[in-house]
Amino acid sequence: MNKPKNQTLDPQDWESMRELGHQMIDDLIDYWKGIREEKIWRPIPEEIKQRLDDSIPETGMDPEAVYEEFKKTIFPYNKGNVHPRFFAWIQGTGTPMGTFADLLASGMNPNTTIGEHSAMYVDRQVVNWCKELMGFPSSASGILVSGGSMANITALTVARNAFGEGKIREKGLLENGQQLILYCSTETHACIQKAAEILGIGSQHVRKIPVNDAYEMRADLLQKQIEQDLELGLCPFAIVGTAGTVNTGAIDPLDDLFKISRQYNLWFHVDGAYGALAKLDPVYSDRLKAIEEADSLAFDLHKWMYVPYEVGCTLIRDAKKHRDAFANTPNYLLQESRGLSGGLDSINHYGFELSRGFKALKIWMSLKEHGREKYAQMIAQNNRQAEYLTQLVLENPQLELMAPTSMSITCFRMSPPNFSEEQIRDLNQEILVRLQEEGIASPSSTILNGKYTIRIANVNQRSQFEDMDLLVREVIRIGKEIIG
Ligand SMILES: *Cc1c(COP(=O)(O)O)cnc(C)c1O
Secondary structure (H helix, E strand, O other): OOOOOOOOOOOOOHHHHHHHHHHHHHHHHHHHHHHHHOOOOOOOOHHHHHHOOOOOOOOOOOHHHHHHHHHHHOHHHOOOOOOOOEOOOOOOOOOHHHHHHHHHHHHHOOOOOOOOOHHHHHHHHHHHHHHHHHOOOOOOEEEEEOOHHHHHHHHHHHHHHHOOOOOHHHHOOOOOOOOEEEEEEOOOOHHHHHHHHHOOOOHHHEEEEOEOOOOOEOHHHHHHHHHHHHHOOOEEEEEEEEEOOOOOOOEOOHHHHHHHHHHOOOEEEEEOOOOHHHHHOHHHHOOOHHHHHOOEEEEEOOOOOOOOOOOEEEEEOOHHHHHHHHOOOOHHHOOOOOOOOOOOOOHHHHOOOOOOOOOHHHHHHHHHHHHHHHHHHHHHHHHHHHHHHHHHHHHOOOEEEOOOOEOOEEEEEEOOOOOOHHHHHHHHHHHHHHHHHOOOOEOEEEEEOOEEEEEEEOOOOOOOHHHHHHHHHHHHHHHHHHHO
């Protein structure tokens, strides 16, 4: 048979691809360097949206032309969380080194789940560093996943499977007619309920315990609810405490929750997706100390470690329970004692995902570049910025602080005298949108006790104290313009 012509996706001209790669890096550096002077957000023109709705290209074009199209249609309409005044939701900034690490990881392209190769050891080292950061024992286990939601469901899967005789994997949930009950607060992130739904527990069996004025779970009501459920013959199995709620940064009384979990023999999970890393700020380290006692912890590195999306981490105190929840070994994944199929325990034994990228590298390179101390300073800086902003709000009679400021979340709004609740909502909604549309800053909003509020969540390694001054100034300027 005549051999067909060989084909490949590699470039025909390596030198022009090299040049193009250099150009991309140059453009990124210029982008980061000048980001403070840029508008934080711009609306996407209709024609661009249409181009981003074209059907699949049948034939290719030059790499240079592809990049030109990226620069025209995609690059200018970024979300903005790289900007120093991005405060919406809870979203990290990323760093140059983190970005380049992702480039290198993608260039090496190891599927980091099994085998004897360097990425497996970097992944293990980074998980060990995560344990050190969080005060977990070295005997604990952990896994890097795509983010906080995945980290939470991974931990809750272990909690569920460890329940009772630990036979849930084999027999399913209802073998003994037991109804598992999960406890969290009304302020708990929505991913916990979603996880409970996926895990077969059912949203109806997620008890959302009320919070106090500071939006922290009421431990007394938690205990009452557990007692009630036991009386009904239900099976409480886990408590989820939040270290930094998504609305206001509140910290549940973790010490009390831990004690209650021991009293009733329940799994104690901490959702620290946002706030666990505030352990590095001495102002918060005491209140977050109980994280070290948790059976499991979920936290994000793409939030307060500022690494590029995506990466979160699950830590499990009892490594055996962790492995027992996920490990299985089909014939096509046998491990050998030597060669490429040797090496460390497969990471797939600790989570649901099989194929995994080399997401550990961006954390490894970032921590090598800056060291733990620098991250402690950066996290503390965000917290001090929130305190500074709070002070500005309290000093200004036109503004109203809407929740106690905890960690780096500040909730406030403009509230002119004699305005109804509805008028205040309309005003602040308009202020928020104009801040974004004028490209000044990107807060987001939430509703606290039925009241609409602007919400500043700061996990931004580029923001400065002066940005808080500017934010307050602009809120008031825009507010006055609207009122007329
Ligand atoms: C962000 C967040 C989550 C979800 O994490 P993702 O990384 O967005 O999946 C869960 N819980 C809390 C408290 C969060 O702040």
